[in-house]
Amino acid sequence: MSFESLLLMRHELVLLLAIVLLLIAEIGTNDSQKSIISPLAIILFALHTIVGFLPLQEGSLFGGMFNTTNIVATMKNILNLGVLIILLQSWKWLNATENRVKVSEFYIVLFSTLLGMFYMISAGDFLMFYIGLEIATIPLAALAAFNRHENKSAEAGIKLLLSSALSSGILLYGISMIYGTTGSIYFAEISQSFKGFEPIQVMAMIFFFSGMAFKISLVPFHLWTADVYEGAPVSITSYLSVISKGAAAFVFMIILFTVFKLFTPVWQDMMTAIAILTMTIGNLFALRQNNLKRYLAFSSIAQAGFILLGIISGTATGMATVVYFILIYIFSNLSAFGVVSIISAYTGKDSISDLNGMYKTNPKLSLALTLALFSLAGIPPVAGFFGKFFLFTAAAEKDFYILVLIALLNTIVSLYYYLMPVKAMFINKSESPIAYFKTDKISQLGLAISIIGMVVIGFASPVYEKILSFCFGI
């Protein structure tokens, strides 16, 4: 194995380097010098993001354990963009006095989870996949409990840890059954050795499905989501809802398309049921939330249901629409979370009723949040419309008409609750609306990137076509 072939792991190596540098910086600085950590982390990560976009060769390492393809690299780049925006958006919160001492923990742990996700996406066998998954999950529990003195945050951490343990157990059980019946953990070999619908293999597939469904928070494996999202700090919530979810959706799709292609009718049926449940229940719960983070949690559950529409088609178009949708979803959701985190960092408020009359006092933030919600709801001309439209097209192409119809009905319901905060900001009157405040430049930058992405990407058809050219179907 030469040095060049090691470069296939470029994303991971550069990120690892960033983590190590941060560790050294942490050790080498005393408390008064900690203020350099944040800029350093952001610069390192920005460099990492840029390096990620350099052209990359396709290939595999370690006898097929680790794969790099164009689509995998694209997925990683998309996640990088999302994390970069999150880092910018969490600047203000992290620099609060009570967090100053823990700053480097935040970055190091966060980067580790991202590293885990990268390995998970690139995995060519179940071992690599599982290790990646755990690296991605366990540190997240620590991040969720980042404000450990707050009960809610601590509760979020422990709930995430316990639920993950359960889902990991089931997932691992599924993997072990696959190993038991096929004698291999390599994706390529496993898909060769599946011969028919063996009950135990179907069962294993369902176990695997459930474990991933937990990560993407699909109904009925989603119950942890709302509590954890509410309790965790806003930055972690946004990380969970876009990055963690996006990464899991990517790897879920890849494994269904490659390993379980024989079982396509089985998982398509299961997915139909789960998609309907997820969209509907996510929407129904979102309707009655007042806490913005909980509200966005349920909204993100409903959005996950839409993602399934692209996966279920099993085509290259389907894969492209999912990747494209997640790209748009990252921008839109981060715009929404960006505003929420700014409001929360500056005023400590986080419920929809607090937004009443905000347009009068903070028109720019209100407009930003409105655009973000429009995009999440799928109102043209914001990118969210194109994302959703493509997903529906992908599913309709493979004759999932009933599913598309139900998804359409669900978008109507979702319109209602996506417009609730808009109504609060623009129409509702309030005795004491959130007073005007000036946002710092870094948060503004983070918000600006996500909003520009959200508005522009819907019109940039080359992006979609590029993604499509990398994708594969069953």
Next chain:
Amino acid sequence: MDFTYTLAIIGLPFITFLILGLLHNKLSHKLAGIIGSSSLGISFILSCITAYFYFFKYGKIDGAYQKIEAFNITWLQLTDQLHIDMGILLDPISVMMLMVVTTVSLMVHIYSTGYMHGETGFNRFFAFLSLFSFSMLGLVVATNLFQMYIFWELVGVSSFLLIGYYYEKPSAVAASKKAFITTRFADLGFLIGILLLSFYTGTFDFFELTKTNGHELAMTMPAGTSFLGLSIVSWALILIFMGGAGKSAMFPLHIWLPDAMEGPTPVSALIHAATMVVAGVYLVARLFPVYVLEAPDALTVVMWVGAFSALFAAIIACTQFDIKRVLAFSTMSQIGYMMLALGVSHYGDHEGLGFMASMFHLTTHAMFKALLFLGAGSIIHAVHSNSMLDMGGLKKYMPITFITFGIAWLAICGFPGLSGFFSKDEILAAAYHHNKVVFYIAVLVAGLTAFYMSRLFFSIFFGKTQHYHHTPHESPASMTIPLIILAIFATFAGYIPFHDLITSDGRPFEAHIDWAIAIPVTLLAFGGMALAFAFYFKPSTMPDKIAASLKGVYTTIYRKFYIDEVYLFVTQKILFNIVSQSIAWFDRHIIDATMDGFATVTNYASESIKELQSGQIQKYGFVFISGVFVFAFILIYVFVY
């Protein structure tokens, strides 16, 4: 020769629109006027350069003017063959239109700096003027039907905005709505026509659609008859013409044009006299090879609609007192002339005389009619009234306006030596060789035109001497200079050798004044002028007596043949009462109720499942595990057993 720079002709007004539109609160009126006028000035200069290069240097290959694609990008790729492009097409008629539009627009811009002086919405006005210029220029250079349609609608929007410029005046608002809705309705036909044509030919592109091999279209069109004995192509082109008829105010879609005079007078000069209203003529001219070679039936429709509108409007114009409305009906009548000329034309050489005559008349008409409107604006500016009953004897107060308006008057009447004489003669000659009935209609219209224009002219500048509240005075230089320039164009535009430049097949041919037609028609025009002279030069009771003796007929004509009332009856009594009300009921009781039901069910369902989210992690685990096993049992049962 690289014509890419022509992008600037279209781009500059758009940039100006953005600047003026975004900064309209920040810019002083003076600066806004300078920005607007100078950007149009540059567009004008570039158009002149383009015209020079096109006509005299690079346009002609093998003795025929070619279509040149100066710029093109593919905007939407619909199928492998069908795509929507945005580009710039240069050919004789588009270059001619570039000249006409930028000339009139520049004059109107300069004129408006004086006319609109002190208006609060001055900057808004200039922003809209720029938007209009951009849209009109984009329409003119469109390389394909779809681009034309987009700019066509943009022109409609700008026209809407400018007619409704005085938006606090209810009549202006009503007029702008009327104009927009009527033309939009016509554009429905246009759109269907475009879709039909592109469906059967697989292209929107003018290059492909109008390419000819000798006297045949290069493209094969769908054959056979479809409906009422006309071919599909004929139907498509008739529908496309419907859009053109709406924009060009042809009967029966003309009702918006008189009302559109509610807009500021410079707008009437630019949009409702010289440029936008001739878009319909331009559209037919653009697709002329298809009309004449594949769908002569559609061309016959164009001819009759044009001839009828010309006569119809000329009759009404004789009875109106609002000077802008007289000019509006005159515009409709003259556009009818242009349509008629296209309708009687054949293809190639001298056979294509009508096509050339139509374009010729379009150009000369743009000059003298813009001049008439701007002159009317100058008069209204001085007298503060639109009605010719409030005017009279203005000759001594406003010498420059008098002379320039007089030149335009003689030009439109067809006075020998002035521009209108030449172009009108070519139209009459073309009609004479094609259809005698249409020819006599056209001759009659020429006589009527001379009469009602002279009536207007004498009533304003001579007639009875009025006692004005303020003594009228000549307009400022910013208004009179455009009048003088346009007067020069209106005088000499007739000497442009159109038969060498703008012909149906791009090849020059020999054309001469047909004295056998010109002399009688000119005598008839003199007759009309003489009659008007007798009635209106000095105060006279004769017109009233004649009107009284023809009471019923006169009232009918004065009320514009009650066409507006017919429309009102159809829309308000029939459409609103019968169709709309039942639809409204359906909407309220069926659609809304369904939606309410949907909301109730959603709310109920949401209420009933909220216990699921209990916050207790052991319950979450239970649901998780149950979910796994339920799915496992069902799926294994379904797929394995």
